[in-house]
Amino acid sequence: AILHQLRKKHNLVIGERTAEQVKMHIGNAFIETKEGEKVKMMEVKGRNFQTGLPQVIQITEHDMAEAIQKPLKFILEGIKEVLAQTPPELAADIVDKGIVLSGGSALLINLDRYISYHINVASFVVEEPLFCVIRGIGMAVENFDSFKDAIK
Template sequence: MAFTEEIGIDLGTANVLVYIKGKGIVLEEPSVVAVDEETDEILAVGQEAKEMLGRTPANIIALRPLRDGVISDYDVTERMLKYFIKKTCGSGRFFRPRIMICVPSGVTEVEKRAVREAAAQAGGKDVFLMEEPLAAAIGADIDISRPEGTFVIDIGGGTSDIAVISLGGIVASTSLKVAGDRMDEAIVKYMRKKHKLYIGERMAETLKKEIGTAFPRPEEVSYTCSGRDLVTGLPREVEVTSSEMMEALEEPLQQICEATHSVLEKTPPELAADISTGGIIITGGGALLYGIDERIKQRTGINVKIAENPMDCVAIGTGRALENIDVLQKSAINRRRRFK
């Protein structure tokens, strides 16, 4: 007799999280794979592969098979998924788990099919897809089935998904390819221009986490950044301040604020009133950026709160949705009938 496990997967551009029914989140690893280009053999996956970024010899490439929230390398994504499923659930001849995977709200049908097929090839018995804002809301303990407007901003690694949710579905939304990765790129660009210092992705990410800021801090903080001097070609260290990081992150933050404003403009007035009362909730790794809530509150005039454990919300919501897939499907059918 076949054994069926139910697992929810947050297949993120930066990280993959796996949720198993009854166990919670059992895995959180970077979406990075190290491949030997000569033999096509996978040498490392996850954290071990991330440690290799920018440090590999010519025949080994450490890559991220997802870009901007979608699959950029189908074969590597499939193998990465297979590795994570085996690591968390074990393997066996008759083992075929039911899988729920999150996708950004703006993906095309072709991109959805690529994710579904990759999960099926990786060992999924039944594969379901769910839009990230819905999963994020469920993971943040919001009852999405109620006839009230909920505003969710999920800032991940590759995309920022912004949506108004009511009656178990998305009423107004946008998905922009401006999130954690673009913030890292903005920091790299800023360091080249301002300090004539070339830094890698990992150092940019460290700066973002340590002193990155979206809203002025009461006290300035700094971090010693190391990289390669663009003039001499030699290693050099520079002390960078949080004010400089706010300047570096201005463009991506402005784009996220503008997208938030545009979704609010498309929101029906009754739901807009609910949002004005209930506020905006932020999930995803981007929610950890200092002052992101105050920045969006300043732009919209609406109270903003950070979800508890924001990085886990999508994975938790994905798992919970799979546990109640029949209820969600029934809710979707009823919603379609209601608006016919």
């Protein structure tokens, strides 16, 4: 999404690594700029799509928020689908305890606030979101006998 947005809006071609750096530095799912607060900006280097020459531009967190709206809506729709199919007892637990976010996307600034705002259920990012899934798998393997019925 970031690659497409920069090419469409600024005629700038960048690589995957640069797009990831942009996302990590100024990507924000839910921007609330307070009075007097500076908008985050970043210099992005790439190649001009039309001229083929190197180009440097300044982009803001607002540019990135616009760029990631489509993937965010896709994530949100997936969450809504899962919640719609959730048994009532589990749905009550989700309302009480919230949604836990893990994995690389959970590192996107304010993703938890974005999700909470749109589905009216608390959500939060787990500690060390990049490693929690593999740790859980490790615990399941170590305690396989306790989990084997859940795997069937």
